[in-house]
Amino acid sequence: MSLERKDEYDHNAWLKERDLSVVEKTYLMTLIWFDRRFRLVDYLEILENMYYKINLQMPKSHTEQYNLDNKFWYWYPLYALGSFSVIAYLVAALTGALLGFYYAPSTAGTPPESYALLTTIMADQNFGFMLRSIHRWSAQVMTAAVFLHMLRVYFTGAYKEPREVNWIIGVILLALTVGFGYTGYLLPWNQLAFWAGQIGVEMALAVPLVGEWAAQMIFGGFSLGQPTLQRMYILHVFVLPFVVTALIALHIGIVWMQGIAEPH
Ligand code: HEM
Structure with a gap:
């Protein structure tokens, strides 16, 4: 479920290659800083999977199933x-x-x-x-x-x-x-x-x-x-x-x- 992680990853080089505004760069740097310490992206992915699973499990309501007009x-x-x-x-x-x-x-x-x-x-x-x-x-x-x-x-x-x-x-x-x-x-x-x-x-x-x-x-x-x-x-x-x-x-x-x- 979790993303594959590399031991070494040059985020700065990756960021330099891209034409990003200061705001975007600051946002990504902050995200990377937290992600390297707390594995945020892994948790976000787990949450996303859970969200889709739950939604798929939700049964259709009577109204949705039979497309009833009177809602x-x-x-x-x-x-x-x-x-x-x-x-x-x-x-x-x-x-x-x-x-x-x-x-x-x-x-x-x-x-x-x-x-x-x-x-x-x-x-x-x-x-x-x-x-x-x-x-x-x-x-x-x-x-x-x-x-x-x-x-x-x-x-x-x-x-x-x-x-x-x-x-x-x-x-x-x-x-x-x-x-x-x-x-x-x-x-x-x-x-x-x-x-x-x-x-x-x-x-x-x-x-x-x-x-x-x-x-x-x-x-x-x-x-x-x-x-x-x-x-x-x-x-x-x-x-x-x-x-x-x-x-x-x-x-x-x-x-x-x-x-x-x-x-x-
Ligand atoms: C602290 C007390 C309670 C809380 C916080 C609570 C909360 C909820 C909530 C949020 C729902 C979703 C649908 C709605 O809002 O009507 C719900 C549904 C339901 N509740 Fe409660 N409830 C409580 C007490 C009770 C009591 C006293 C009964 C009956 C004896 C009951 C029986 C049910 C049933 C059968 C459903 C499903 C209804 C449906 O699917 O339409 N609940 N409850």
Whole structure:
């Protein structure tokens, strides 16, 4: 796949033989400089091969195959809800990482340290109020978009063969999105967070057989405290981001391979 390379190659002589402008010469010299060190051209060639392979593998859509005139659905805005979910997720991830610079999970003190830190972010950090608001809004937009995306997939029958696996991955993604929302909701450790946590513990305890074990695993005990907040924090900033990012990549990879479904 890679280009044949010579051990010695007089690039300067090659460049001199050609009638090139200063701009062209500078461009080529720069490219050669990087290529000799990082084998850029090899990687570009690999990328190009991948691009053509993927394009050749893409199945023709129903409309393309039968040359149907009515292609209005290509531009149907509801088909963008999946991408809209991705965008909201990226915004939430970016603003979440920035909030993470100033936040720490701690229930110590009155008011609790986590709550005090969020108040500080909003009152004292430049653009802090905006940062927190964008994070909360993007999280809510993501939840709404994912739900609407699911409805669009359902009502256009896009979950049917061969897309069942992607529907199941989607159901998991919806549950994890709600999980993102719930764990994030507890992080400020204010009254709303505390009582939402209390409901969570009681719901876990109400599960037959494994209830107590689940409460201990997820909430760190039967009553709320530092172990609860610590768990919510790790789930929110470490576990869920990895799992959700990987699943979204898989989900979109499958859409790429199968092509988008068309309403029948
Ligand atoms: C984090 C959540 C999710 C993200 C980021 C996401 C992203 C996407 C994207 C970008 C597409 C391409 C087509 C489109 O935009 O409509 C898509 C298609 C699809 N999604 Fe999702 N999705 C998510 C959740 C879900 C859920 C909750 C379900 C259903 C339970 C689902 C099932 C599907 C199916 C079956 C397709 C193929 C549809 C077709 O071929 O027309 N996804 N998803």
